[in-house]
Amino acid sequence: MAEPVKKGLEGIVVAESRTSLVNGQEGKLVYQGYPIETLAENALFEEVVFLLWNERLPNRAELENLRSAIAQGAVLPQGIIDQMKTYPKNSNPMAVLRTVVSALAFYDPDSEDNGVEANRRKAIRLTGQITTACAAWNRIRKGQEPVGPRADLNLAQNFVYMLEGKGPDQTASDAINVYLVLLAEHGMNASTFASRVTVATGSDMHSGIVSGIGTLKGPSHGGANAEAMNMFLEIGDPSNVANWFKTNIKEGDRRIMGIGHRIYKALDPRAAILEEHARLLAESSGNLKWFQIAKQLADTARADSYFIERKLYPNVDYYSAIVLYTLNIDVDMFTPLFAMSRVAGWSAHVMEQFANNRLIRPDVTYTGPMDLPWVPVDQR
């Protein structure tokens, strides 16, 4: 008798991990012992990266060393920039990022070395290079020259600087830093699982991160932040929320993007933090419209029995869409920004997988036909 299939691997525990705890019933997220609320309020993204890779917070010198190593490692080889300039300008930025990260392996002196130190060096370089690639693509596709990273900036500041070619603006880089901290790691999410499956075959860090990027791209995962913003744009005005909800959700078969989660059956703690940041940013920008649409739609869903029964709450992608839009980030760059952060978690998991590896190879229940007779091709 075959085992019953757990569709979507729901509830299947595939590894022990020391990186993060996601408590879906209570709506808690903890990185290496630190509640996400504490980290969002206090941590520089690089502090979180150090924490995820070392299981402890850095002292000042260690933090400065990592910040500096990431900033210096963030430079893209000229060959990558030349190649990016040949890509079709309307390419999906996540597809560009996936290709760039794959190609970065050609230039990485450690690309085929899976040793502990080599993996650490690659994780540092990839953390910086993904940010540079995101900013560079956003400029290249608009016909602007890419701007390289500055060795004196932290990653959030460098992103804003490389995107704009000036600054960096303090408010924007502080908001990006919080965003990066919040999205850095999240248990055995789909893209992290994909990264671990890839390297568990003995493949390499770049391949693992490419798998993560390809998996994050989907609208059920990281792609939901852009889809949520497109939904808010479609609604267009707070006065349209009730009618949009009725037509598209109650009478239609659409989902509210940025709502619902496989693990969280309570409010995603990251959504609570981002809601507050979205509100503050919207207030200071003088344009509250998009925040109001999001808030009204979330409140409408939360009061609806369908959403109450299924315990569907806003997830991290819901209000992060408002944060990024208010910062004037292009909507199709939202998911690449997610990747800029999550590379920290992917690489932590890749290193954890290598430290105690066994091939990840689940089974399947065959439901196809059996014992068919062979019919020659011209008789079929």
Ligand SMILES: CC(C)(COP(=O)(O)OP(=O)(O)OC[C@H]1O[C@@H](n2cnc3c(N)ncnc32)[C@H](O)[C@@H]1OP(=O)(O)O)[C@@H](O)C(=O)NCCC(=O)NCCS
């Ligand atoms: C995240 C997500 C993929 C989780 O999927 P899952 O754990 O497989 O849950 P399911 O797709 O089985 O959904 C469970 C039920 O809730 C409903 N549901 C889930 N998310 C919903 C949403 N955003 N809007 C409306 N209904 C939703 C499903 O229709 C299903 O109802 P049913 O039991 O009557 O069939 C899902 O909630 C979703 O598609 N959300 C929107 C995309 C999104 O925000 N993704 C980012 C996640 S961080």
